[in-house]
Amino acid sequence: MYNEDIMERFLNPRYAGALRGANGVGLAKEPNTKETIRLYINVNEDAVITNAKFKAFGSPVVIALADALSQMIIGMSIVEAQELNEARLINMFEEIPQERIYAVFLAIDALNEAIDDYAKKLKRLQEKLLKESQLQESKQNDKKEELQNNENDAEQNVMFNIDDYYE
């Protein structure tokens, strides 16, 4: 039997389930046992994790660690979360059996994947926004040019008219 901390989180995980509208999702799988953690994070405009949840297929330790990690990262900035290492997660529990230590790496992997996914989505969003703004800019430029042309045309017309007039 595992210690109380692990059992409590395993039996009553507070952060289990899918997170709707998550803007970062990370999946990590243990190659040997196929234990899997999917971590969902929600990051706001200030790059702070405002919510986190997980789904796990794994031993009690995997479930407990995924739950602890989800709790730990809420309120962290993305930079802080990136710096989170295995040791800090291990320290949350009194004792993780040696043969289950791999679960800590699995949890951190899921976190890094979620951050990567968020970063990719952010990059895509930024690129999209950039493209949109460029598009808008070029559209505006086009419009300006058109206007200018029209003005020029008008001027020319006027000039012509004037010329015409002077003629």
Next chain:
Amino acid sequence: MNRIYLDNAASTSVSNEVLNEMLPYFTNMFGNPSSLHYFGRTTNEALDVSRDRIAKAIGAKPNEIYFTSGATESNNWALLGIAEKFQNSDKKHIITSQIEHPSILETCKYLETKGFKVTYLPVDSDGLVSIAELLHQLNSNTLLVSIMTANNEIGTIQNLKAIAKTVKEKGVLFHTDATQAIGAINIDVKEMGIDMLTLSGHKINGPKGIGALYIANDVEIAPLLHGGHQERNLRAGTVNVAGAVGLGKACEIACRDIIINSQKLRRMRDYFVEQVMNKIPYVKLNGHKFQRLPNSISLSFGMVEAEALMMMLDLQGIAVSVGSSCSSGSVEPSHVLKAIKLSPELAAGTIRITISKNITKEDIDFVVEKLEEIVKKLRAISPLTKSSIGEFDNV
């Protein structure tokens, strides 16, 4: 809490009949069976009675039964004893199967480091060894074949008679680990052509720390333990007399009650499986559908991890095991489930339920109800999907 024990392939309780027979050998009858005085003669006679009972249970002669500390020692002795006896011959080839107990597999690996060549026969998806493949692998250098009678994880019973016949026709020695099979199927070593057979006490309502190795009289074997003349100079060390008495009684009872017990177990086992299949979707039953130990149920629950399931069942008072109990603690998937080519995700979701004759339908209904609840709870937080992990018996 009402506790329900469903791990009888790991160990069983000592029955009252067995215990009563054993008790005097802890107190009044404590002599060393090697001593020539009254106290020694009394315990030596008890060993003779026990040897008789074990021999009868498997169709052997009493002087072909050697007491050991259990199945692990018996398996080690059978392989190492034969290998040592024939170490100077050309016969350096051993055949076994991929689904043997670690006490066979690890001993074979050890023998590979000593110059032996070992063939690990594959099994089909039901867990059966192919006779054709066995025949194909047998050659003039084959010294010994060791194939278990029935598997401890999935319960599949091998076609033992056909295997033994194939091996004997080639003039090769045949050993079988019958630890899980005593009391479940009839075994007659003479009729089947078995040279050596392993059996254990605590799997058949006998005590722990006692087992036996049947060695046919015409088989030459080197001892494993040295330093005493016990067991006809082949197994040194004072015999665990109370244990041996318990093993003898347990064998006698197992064979006496074999028909009634296996009928009841089979009925309860089938009811259990039927209830699970009716109530829980995405489940696979492992092992041979019919040629299976009457008390054995290996179930794979899709999208659920077995240790999590086992722990939650334990908190409800229900004891089951994850794969083979001997390998739990390691994170390697079970070698047996791998050999029957179960997908790794399904192997990770496999529990073993081994019932005893004392189980009731009410117990089964309670267990299935709890299983249903827990599986639902774990599936709700599982990131796996049913399509990604393999085929099920029910959807």
